[in-house]
Amino acid sequence: MNRLYNALQLKRLYQLKQLGVKYIPMVEKRIPSQPSLPNDLKLLERIVSQCQLCALSKTRTKTVFGEGDPQAKLMFVGEGPGAQEDISGRPFVGRAGDVLTKMIENAIEIPRSDVYITNIVKCRPPKNRTPKPEEAFTCLPYLMKQIEIIGPKIIVALGATAYHYLTGDKSGITKVRGEIIDMGSYKLVPTYHPSYLLRNPSAKKESYQDLLKIKRLLCEN
Numbered sequence: 675m676n677r678l679y680n681a682l683q684l685k686r687l688y689q690l691k692q693l694g695v696k697y698i699p700m701v702e703k704r705i706p707s708q709p710s711l712p713n714d715l716k717l718l719e720r721i722v723s724q725c726q727l728c729a730l731s732k733t734r735t736k737t738v739f740g741e742g743d744p745q746a747k748l749m750f751v752g753e754g755p756g757a758q759e760d761i762s763g764r765p766f767v768g769r770a771g772d773v774l775t776k777m778i779e780n781a782i783e784i785p786r787s788d789v790y791i792t793n794i795v796k797c798r799p800p801k802n803r804t805p806k807p808e809e810a811f812t813c814l815p816y817l818m819k820q821i822e823i824i825g826p827k828i829i830v831a832l833g834a835t836a837y838h839y840l841t842g843d844k845s846g847i848t849k850v851r852g853e854i855i856d857m858g859s860y861k862l863v864p865t866y867h868p869s870y871l872l873r874n875p876s877a878k879k880e881s882y883q884d885l886l887k888i889k890r891l892l893c894e895n
């Protein structure tokens with residue numbers, strides 16, 4: 675709840691910054707005017723599909739909200755949609771998506787439809803660049819609300835960007851991968867992004883170890 679509140683605060687500050695505000699004399703403890711997001715996944719998806727709060731909305735084809743079991747115990751969070759995701763409106767459907775499906779079905783040994791998959795930003799960054807902080811922070815309340823509604827026991831952060839925005843820690847993924855981080859209502863496990871595995875096949879061994887750890891954790895929770 676606190677994380678959602680903080681994310682909403684940051685989102686508001688970035689919006690003010692985009693409007694040209696340079697200085698705020700006092701930050702209110704609560705922001706009463708912040709419209710609260712619905713506790714319903716379908717309603718939230720509709721709000722996201724109409725979102726125009728950052729520059730990514732201008733270049734997107736479709737928003738990519740996320741998909742999977744709305745009561746999943748295991749959630750995967752990537753960075754942001756790529757070209758094929760932007761066209762289809764579904765997360766991880768391109769080459770990286772094939773790798774992710776194999777990670778879930780061959781290593782963790784559960785169907786992809788049993789997990790929930792989403793991203794830090796819901797619109798494609800042009801040329802697949804890393805989302806800018808103002809884009810990520812503006813979008814983050816949607817992810818926080820998805821997490822609150824779905825209530826996963828384990829979240830897998832795919833790559834450094836997902837890890838960074840879920841924890842606030844800027845450590846590299848090579849350093850933190852495979853760690854189990856207690857986030858209160860869920861455990862966070864960072865691991866390599868599927869696109870990184872496509873570029874660096876030698877990292878697959880470590881990725882497999884992380885996935886076996888996630889599989890064990892899933893059995894315990």
Ligand code: URA
Nearest residue numbers: 752753754755765766
């Ligand atoms: N990469 C991501 O991080 N997310 C997707 O949905 C696809 C590729």
